[in-house]
Amino acid sequence: MTPDGARPSGSGEVTPAQGGSPVDRRAFLGHVIEAACAGSPLLLGVVKLPALVAQESGGYDATEHFYGMGVDVTKCIGCARCVAACKIENDVPEEPYFFNTWIERYVLRPDGRVEVDSPNGGLDGFPPIEDEGNVLRTFFVPKLCNHCENPPCVQVCPVGATFITEDGVVLVDEEYCIGCRYCIQACPYGARYMHPDKRVAGKCTFCYHRLVKGKVPACVEVCPTGARVFGEVEGRATPLAQFMRFNDLQVLKPNLNTRPKVYYANLDVEVR
Amino acid sequence: MRSLPQQVPRLAIVFGVALGGLFVARGLLIPDTFGDRGHYRAAAVDSIAAQPVKFAGRAECAVCHDDVLKPHGAGNHRGVTCEVCHGPAQAHVLAPLEVKPSVVRKRELCTACHAFDPSRPLGFPQIDPVAHNPRAPCIGCHRPHTPEPPTPPEACSACHGHFARQKAVSPHAALTCETCHQAPPQHRTNPRAALPGKPESRTFCGQCHGTPETGVPQVEMESHGQPNLCWQCHYPHYPEIR
Numbered sequence: 327m328t329p330d331g332a333r334p335s336g337s338g339e340v341t342p343a344q345g346g347s348p349v350d351r352r353a354f355l356g357h358v359i360e361a362a363c364a365g366s367p368l369l370l371g372v373v374k375l376p377a378l379v380a381q382e383s384g385g386y387d388a389t390e391h392f393y394g395m396g397v398d399v400t401k402c403i404g405c406a407r408c409v410a411a412c413k414i415e416n417d418v419p420e421e422p423y424f425f426n427t428w429i430e431r432y433v434l435r436p437d438g439r440v441e442v443d444s445p446n447g448g449l450d451g452f453p454p455i456e457d458e459g460n461v462l463r464t465f466f467v468p469k470l471c472n473h474c475e476n477p478p479c480v481q482v483c484p485v486g487a488t489f490i491t492e493d494g495v496v497l498v499d500e501e502y503c504i505g506c507r508y509c510i511q512a513c514p515y516g517a518r519y520m521h522p523d524k525r526v527a528g529k530c531t532f533c534y535h536r537l538v539k540g541k542v543p544a545c546v547e548v549c550p551t552g553a554r555v556f557g558e559v560e561g562r563a564t565p566l567a568q569f570m571r572f573n574d575l576q577v578l579k580p581n582l583n584t585r586p587k588v589y590y591a592n593l594d595v596e597v598r
Numbered sequence: 599m600r601s602l603p604q605q606v607p608r609l610a611i612v613f614g615v616a617l618g619g620l621f622v623a624r625g626l627l628i629p630d631t632f633g634d635r636g637h638y639r640a641a642a643v644d645s646i647a648a649q650p651v652k653f654a655g656r657a658e659c660a661v662c663h664d665d666v667l668k669p670h671g672a673g674n675h676r677g678v679t680c681e682v683c684h685g686p687a688q689a690h691v692l693a694p695l696e697v698k699p700s701v702v703r704k705r706e707l708c709t710a711c712h713a714f715d716p717s718r719p720l721g722f723p724q725i726d727p728v729a730h731n732p733r734a735p736c737i738g739c740h741r742p743h744t745p746e747p748p749t750p751p752e753a754c755s756a757c758h759g760h761f762a763r764q765k766a767v768s769p770h771a772a773l774t775c776e777t778c779h780q781a782p783p784q785h786r787t788n789p790r791a792a793l794p795g796k797p798e799s800r801t802f803c804g805q806c807h808g809t810p811e812t813g814v815p816q817v818e819m820e821s822h823g824q825p826n827l828c829w830q831c832h833y834p835h836y837p838e839i840r
Contacts, residue, residue, distance in 0.1 A: 386647075403711060403715075403718045404717055405711040406710075407711075411653060411681070411686075414686050415651075415652050431717050451713070455717075464716055465717055465719070466717055466718075486637045486638050486639075487642075489636060490636070491635075491643055492635060499639050499642035500645075502629060502639055534643075535649035535650070535651060538647040544653045547655055547679055549677075550675075550678040550682060550711060551677060
């Protein structure tokens with residue numbers, strides 16, 4: 327109320343004598359619609375009761391698993407058999423730029439410079455190092471989606487087309503993905519790409535279709551030196567649990583708090 | 599009894615229509631199975647899980663190729679699974695006679711892993727493909743399923759071919775290298791760290807050439823060639839009378 331008793335209303339005179347409320351009908355309806363609009367996402371997004379049906383055929387129960395991968399950098403010989411196998415197993419487009427996993431070569435120079443390259447993901451081998459006498463250290467680092475517990479890509483997806491499964495794998499729903507590329511931008515590890523034919527985000531699935539059949543991911547299957555270790559993050563006797571117990575572990579970009587589940591052993595501090 | 603204010607039933611209708619509209623929209627917009635297990639379409643997981651497998655895995659080969667698997671599992675390539683070299687073989691497992699996995703016999707198969715690269719970890723066996731028996735197929739000398747680490751050559755001739763060839767056509771052909779050189783076993787694996795001995799005095803040659811019972815040509819040890827060492831005049835690997 328203003329000091330002179332006039333109402334600050336801009337929508338015509340409404341007095342109690344007319345049987346109306348302090349707010350006129352039209353404004354009230356406006357509020358109702360506003361409220362309905364504001365509330366609708368809530369309503370739309372209501373999470374349904376967890377289905378009690380058996381989850382996958384073949385008796386696979388996702389809730390009994392929680393997957394991660396270990397990578398021992400000192401064992402990687404950079405042969406890129408993993409990159410080749412991954413492309414075959416997952417129908418990743420042949421041409422460069424599209425990789426679920428790839429090999430990076432690090433060359434540390436005595437003056438502190440760090441050179442990283444990954445020509446065609448390492449598939450065709452690596453060119454000779456320039457100025458080879460002037461190298462402090464050089465090694466290979468396999469990279470892939472880190473299957474973060476706190477993944478930025480999932481946070482930014484506007485439609486819920488990328489998500490973490492109950493067994494801890496970050497997947498993309500190809501039918502539901504609208505191809506907006508937000509997740510590609512959001513991933514700090516560059517692990518996603520735009521599939522050139524399907525026009526949806528592509529990424530490593532930990533070979534989910536193999537996991538449900540009790541097989542390890544294709545990259546792990548073909549790694550000749552055991553540089554990649556796959557299995558349950560928790561539990562005592564699994565190969566990954568052992569790997570985690572006997573190695574000093576690092577994850578990539580820990581400061582981002584993405585909580586990756588790809589654990590690196592013997593990783594040089596220079597690796598990003 | 600006072601009837602309800604006029605606006606209440608009208609509002610109820612408006613609410614009803616809005617709510618109904620919402621549920622219809624919800625039904626149309628939210629895909630089936632969304633939210634069954636989380637904020638995603640549960641069916642997507644199932645369709646990803648149904649993707650066909652292409653790499654069968656080593657265990658699958660056991661049923662039919664036990665003869666290869668057993669030695670392979672005990673050899674240096676036990677970590678190198680079958681399908682690294684033979685390609686994805688799930689189709690072959692399902693139809694062994696119709697689909698044959700690839701069998702690559704080219705050097706490139708092996709050099710992907712064994713070509714020298716300074717970025718590879720120390721100790722991984724590597725060769726220079728240009729210098730290591732060029733053009734000959736690797737599998738001509740190394741069994742692909744059970745390759746052996748280089749066995750240290752038995753014969754001195756492997757490394758000292760020049761001397762061996764000379765000796766072979768000389769009067770000393772019947773003498774072994776060890777007659778004159780005490781070679782420690784490590785000399786074969788790490789030559790410069792353990793050098794064999796060499797004869798040091800005239801009396802060494804005198805064991806034969808100053809001892810008539812041996813039946814070899816004799817010389818007068820006290821006078822012949824004094825004061826020089828025998829090998830200053832006679833090349834030991836190809837002794838000739840000059």
